[in-house]
Amino acid sequence: MHTDTATATRFAPRDLPYAYDALAPHISEETLHYHHDKHYAGYVDKLNELLVDSPYAGQPLEDIVLTAEGAVYNNAAQAWNHEFYFDQLSPKPQQAPQGTLLEAIDRSFGSFDEMKTQMSRAAVGLFGSGWVWLAAKPSGELTIVSTPNAGNPLREGLKPLMCIDVWEHAYYVDYRNRRADAVAALWNCIDWKTVAERYAKK
Numbered sequence: 621m622h623t624d625t626a627t628a629t630r631f632a633p634r635d636l637p638y639a640y641d642a643l644a645p646h647i648s649e650e651t652l653h654y655h656h657d658k659h660y661a662g663y664v665d666k667l668n669e670l671l672v673d674s675p676y677a678g679q680p681l682e683d684i685v686l687t688a689e690g691a692v693y694n695n696a697a698q699a700w701n702h703e704f705y706f707d708q709l710s711p712k713p714q715q716a717p718q719g720t721l722l723e724a725i726d727r728s729f730g731s732f733d734e735m736k737t738q739m740s741r742a743a744v745g746l747f748g749s750g751w752v753w754l755a756a757k758p759s760g761e762l763t764i765v766s767t768p769n770a771g772n773p774l775r776e777g778l779k780p781l782m783c784i785d786v787w788e789h790a791y792y793v794d795y796r797n798r799r800a801d802a803v804a805a806l807w808n809c810i811d812w813k814t815v816a817e818r819y820a821k822k
């Protein structure tokens with residue numbers, strides 16, 4: 621996340637970790653400009669406004685996501701969720717999980733393909749705006765969670781590993797109403813090395 625210090629009072633939007641045109645044709649340059657520069661940065665700006673003279677000012681972003689309610693929660697979680705989303709994408713992704721992450725996926729879902737099928741179905745089926753997550757339970761078992769709007773599985777005591785943004789702003793420029801096509805394309809950009817690092821992190 622963009623700050624670890626307890627004294628920071630403003631968050632700064634983070635840059636994309638790749639060029640705006642790097643994920644085309646799966647995600648276009650135009651989508652990434654809107655998604656990152658307008659939507660994500662807008663949540664960060666709004667959060668900064670809301671934090672002025674707020675009891676949450678100076679707290680790390682994740683702590684705000686864990687405890688806030690209402691508009692502060694919505695904007696903090698949308699900032700966190702988007703950083704998590706953009707970070708897991710790569711123009712040169714490791715295209716499949718390996719090692720202990722693959723073992724956990726096989727244990728929890730039967731296979732990587734089955735996990736993708738279940739997560740895609742959840743993403744296509746989520747009504748309205750929200751997020752679909754691959755997350756780890758404290759037991760180590762993996763699960764797929766759908767959260768409406770600015771939901772985040774940290775609130776349910778789960779460790780997020782990967783996410784699909786199903787807000788229309790994430791895909792409408794490229795795919796119009798074809799959310800299933802957007803989800804199918806996204807798999808091409810998921811870097812399973814990044815997901816494995818999240819899984820391994822205590």
Ligand code: MN
Pocket residue numbers: 655659702785787789790
């Ligand atoms: Mn989004």
